[in-house]
Amino acid sequence: MPIELLETDDSGYLTVRASGVLTRADYQSSLSGISSALEGHGGGPVLLDWSALQGWGDDSEDAYSFHAWLENARLLGRVAILSSSSLGEHVAWFLEFARARNIEAEAFRPEMRDAAIAWLLGKERRRH
Numbered sequence: 001m002p003i004e005l006l007e008t009d010d011s012g013y014l015t016v017r018a019s020g021v022l023t024r025a026d027y028q029s030s031l032s033g034i035s036s037a038l039e040g041h042g043g044g045p046v047l048l049d050w051s052a053l054q055g056w057g058d059d060s061e062d063a064y065s066f067h068a069w070l071e072n073a074r075l076l077g078r079v080a081i082l083s084s085s086s087l088g089e090h091v092a093w094f095l096e097f098a099r100a101r102n103i104e105a106e107a108f109r110p111e112m113r114d115a116a117i118a119w120l121l122g123k124e125r126r127r128h
Helices: 024-041 061-065 066-075 085-098 110-120
Strands: 004-009 013-024 046-058 079-082 105-108
Touching: 004 024, 004 061, 024 066, 046 085, 046 110, 079 085, 079 110, 085 105, 105 110
Parallel strands: 013 046, 046 079, 079 105
Antiparallel strands: 004 013
């Protein structure tokens, strides 16, 4: 499945994992699940795991604009993004979006997963 929602019961953060090439249909079919998961998570930390995401398909204009995040910004707490440098433009957009809404957000390379989770859970200071 291109988008998976994974709750980590004992650690207190929600993971939204995207993989492959995300199409508009993939994204739209996941919107209600993303919204429900964020609502149920109550503004807690979110890990966006884009480490296996190859990009967005040509038909995915809605995915690129992150409409679900715009609608659910009030539900976002601290956000860590795991991503390769090939998605830099998308990561930069999301970081700017989050920070403009006073949401703490940082990006990490996939091999820095442990550091991302430590930062996400407040066990490490924010990187600049």
